[in-house]
Amino acid sequence: MKTAVVRARIPETLKKDFEAAAATHGWNLSHAIRQLMNQYVAQEKEMVRRHQETLEAIEDIESGRVVDGKKVLNWLSGWGTDDEQEPPR
Numbered sequence: 001m002k003t004a005v006v007r008a009r010i011p012e013t014l015k016k017d018f019e020a021a022a023a024t025h026g027w028n029l030s031h032a033i034r035q036l037m038n039q040y041v042a043q044e045k046e047m048v049r050r051h052q053e054t055l056e057a058i059e060d061i062e063s064g065r066v067v068d069g070k071k072v073l074n075w076l077s078g079w080g081t082d083d084e085q086e087p088p089r
Helices: 012-023 029-062 069-077
Strands: none
Touching: 012 029
16 A cells, blocks of 8 residues: 655644553554544545435435325334335335
């Protein structure tokens, strides 16, 4: 894997606190920053995915592609019983 060097100016106290927190996991500063960056990128991707799903759901609602809530609740109440039904459409 190709790597790159990243530089940032941060308060010295933040660096010391971050290093101390990383050390509790047995991580050096580089590893801790990689972990943090991976988590941040994954979180941002998840937010974008959820936003897109929300826009699609709004479009479904506006287009009338919805299922009555009572039908959904009735369908759910039959889960795991002998009277289990097909999902409402």
